[in-house]
Amino acid sequence: MNAWHRHLPEGLEQSEVELLAGETLPSVWVRQWREQPQRAVIHDPESGWVKGQELLDRSEVVAQRLGHAGVEPGDRVLLSATSSAELVVAHVAILRLGAVVMPTNGAYRAEEVEHVVSDGRPKVAIVEQPEWREWIHSADPSVAVTSPSVELETGRNIRLDRTETTDPALIAYTSGTTGRPKGAVLSHGNLLSSVRGLEIAWRWTPDDTLILALPLFHMHGLGVGLHGSLAVGAKVVLLSEFNVDEVLHSIAKFDATMFFGVPTMYSRLLESPKATELEQLRLCVSGSAPLAAELHQSIHRVTGQHVLERYGMTETAMLVSNPYEGERRPGAVGFPLPGVEVRLEGDPAEIQVKGPNVFSGYWERPDENTEAFVDGWFRTGDLGAIDPEGYLSIVGRAKELIISGGFNVYPREVEDVISQYEPIQECAVVGVPDEEWGEAVIAFVVADREISDEEIKNFVGERLAHYKRPRRTYTLKTLPRNALGKIQKNRLVGQIET
Ligand code: MLC
Ligand code: AMP
Numbered sequence: 001m002n003a004w005h006r007h008l009p010e011g012l013e014q015s016e017v018e019l020l021a022g023e024t025l026p027s028v029w030v031r032q033w034r035e036q037p038q039r040a041v042i043h044d045p046e047s048g049w050v051k052g053q054e055l056l057d058r059s060e061v062v063a064q065r066l067g068h069a070g071v072e073p074g075d076r077v078l079l080s081a082t083s084s085a086e087l088v089v090a091h092v093a094i095l096r097l098g099a100v101v102m103p104t105n106g107a108y109r110a111e112e113v114e115h116v117v118s119d120g121r122p123k124v125a126i127v128e129q130p131e132w133r134e135w136i137h138s139a140d141p142s143v144a145v146t147s148p149s150v151e152l153e154t155g156r157n158i159r160l161d162r163t164e165t166t167d168p169a170l171i172a173y174t175s176g177t178t179g180r181p182k183g184a185v186l187s188h189g190n191l192l193s194s195v196r197g198l199e200i201a202w203r204w205t206p207d208d209t210l211i212l213a214l215p216l217f218h219m220h221g222l223g224v225g226l227h228g229s230l231a232v233g234a235k236v237v238l239l240s241e242f243n244v245d246e247v248l249h250s251i252a253k254f255d256a257t258m259f260f261g262v263p264t265m266y267s268r269l270l271e272s273p274k275a276t277e278l279e280q281l282r283l284c285v286s287g288s289a290p291l292a293a294e295l296h297q298s299i300h301r302v303t304g305q306h307v308l309e310r311y312g313m314t315e316t317a318m319l320v321s322n323p324y325e326g327e328r329r330p331g332a333v334g335f336p337l338p339g340v341e342v343r344l345e346g347d348p349a350e351i352q353v354k355g356p357n358v359f360s361g362y363w364e365r366p367d368e369n370t371e372a373f374v375d376g377w378f379r380t381g382d383l384g385a386i387d388p389e390g391y392l393s394i395v396g397r398a399k400e401l402i403i404s405g406g407f408n409v410y411p412r413e414v415e416d417v418i419s420q421y422e423p424i425q426e427c428a429v430v431g432v433p434d435e436e437w438g439e440a441v442i443a444f445v446v447a448d449r450e451i452s453d454e455e456i457k458n459f460v461g462e463r464l465a466h467y468k469r470p471r472r473t474y475t476l477k478t479l480p481r482n483a484l485g486k487i488q489k490n491r492l493v494g495q496i497e498t
């Protein structure tokens with residue numbers, strides 16, 4: 001399925017599309033800021049509009065400080081904070097130095113932070129949460145911890161902007177079906193080719209202004225919203241959190257043209273009497289989780305917007321998108337983006353992908369890398385179907401994954417934590433359909449007494465990020481198993497639906 005020419009605007013030939021041109025993320029950004037130093041780039045409530053020249057100057061200062069602290073090209077820097085211009089400056093600085101950003105979810109608790117630090121071995125951690133200092137030190141006392149303003153000493157002048165397209169830019173942690181989260185290593189070329197493809201497919205131009213309320217520690221907010229805006233030379237309004245009134249107010253205030261969100265955000269926006277503010281946008285994009293066809297249609301009824309649904313992954317950045325021109329089909333994710341190849345393999349049919357956007361592998365995980373690829377195709381673990389007009393739909397998952405409000409929860413990770421709770425003999429975690437979150441995390445436990453929802457929420461909540469906490473817990477005498485002893489999760493789900 002290589003029909004990505006279906007995204008090209010009239011007059012542009014497939015052979016004319018150049019996604020990389022030997023560039024890197026900061027080489028593209030820095031060039032534009034030098035060319036138009038007085039142009040506004042980023043807005044946050046604290047700084048107001050930040051212009052190109054200020055981004056150049058501030059990122060240089062921070063890069064020099066990091067360099068003086070011993071960060072060299074290829075070294076990792078852990079980065080975790082609420083969205084702000086300061087966070088963007090730190091991100092740009094790390095990349096200009098040639099170091100690798102480890103974006104980390106600020107909701108992580110001690111065990112999750114310790115795992116990421118031990119696994120990724122960052123030289124410096126730039127974090128806003130005071131309690132993380134202790135957690136980082138307990139995992140690795142040699143890591144220098146600083147706040148998002150990076151108040152480190154500066155020293156001799158270090159040369160910046162010498163990175164190559166193939167050099168790593170991000171190590172993004174993503175959980176897996178087995179064991180602990182692993183780091184997906186994405187190069188500048190992977191990330192840049194993805195946003196170049198989106199620029200063409202979504203007709204993204206410097207005249208656009210994006211309202212960005214997604215966190216900057218996952219692919220959607222960071223790899224699509226921020227990197228895309230900076231590469232195109234468009235403006236981006238950063239909101240420190242998702243708040244319905246704030247988003248709708250910002251659309252008018254900043255004369256915005258685009259909004260990107262997860263389905264939970266769209267269903268909350270639709271509940272507002274002011275949802276019609278969405279009308280004035282040029283483009284609304286949804287991704288990270290399935291957008292229910294009914295929600296797609298309700299948004300259209302209320303706001304006139306045909307939300308454009310697209311499909312991506314941490315390991316691959318963006319893969320498939322509904323067309324900008326032509327039908328945006330509810331329930332489908334559309335056609336492969338420029339440069340991306342998609343095939344369906346096996347029965348049930350797994351979506352496998354290839355392209356300049358696809359990562360090279362997981363950080364220091366040779367065995368899992370062998371399993372992740374087949375003949376050079378990356379196995380997404382998602383199940384797909386292609387209709388006669390070429391639209392891809394995601395029809396299920398081969399991997400055990402729950403997507404709650406756009407955040408991924410791997411049942412195995414939650415089960416491992418619940419099993420540590422003394423009264424529990426065994427447990428199984430499943431996802432069930434949920435109106436607000438898309439899917440909700442539910443736990444089944446075997447114990448000698450009734451275990452309450454609150455008990456499990458508290459126990460898990462102290463050890464894992466809030467979105468991984470089971471919303472409900474059911475106590476059973478035994479878990480249903482098949483002849484091979486494997487827990488039959490579908491029977492458990494059936495039990496609560498009846
Ligand atoms: C918050 N809570 C969640 C949750 N987010 N619970 C389950 N799932 C979630 N996603 C919890 C809170 O801890 C709280 O718990 C309760 O829900 C209510 O909190 P809230 O204030 O209403 O939530 P809010 O902070 O508004 O967050 C909702 C949200 C957020 C939708 C804004 O979840 C979010 O930013 N999601 C986006 C995730 C994202 O960026 N995904 C991209 C991954 S990249 P309690 O118990 O106190 O009530 C990817 C690739 C691709 O997937 O293709 O894009
Ligand atoms: P992550 O590991 O957080 O990058 O999540 C990637 C997963 O999110 C994919 O493998 C899909 O299962 C899911 N996903 C992303 N976009 C969509 C979408 N539009 N529809 C359905 N699932 C999606």
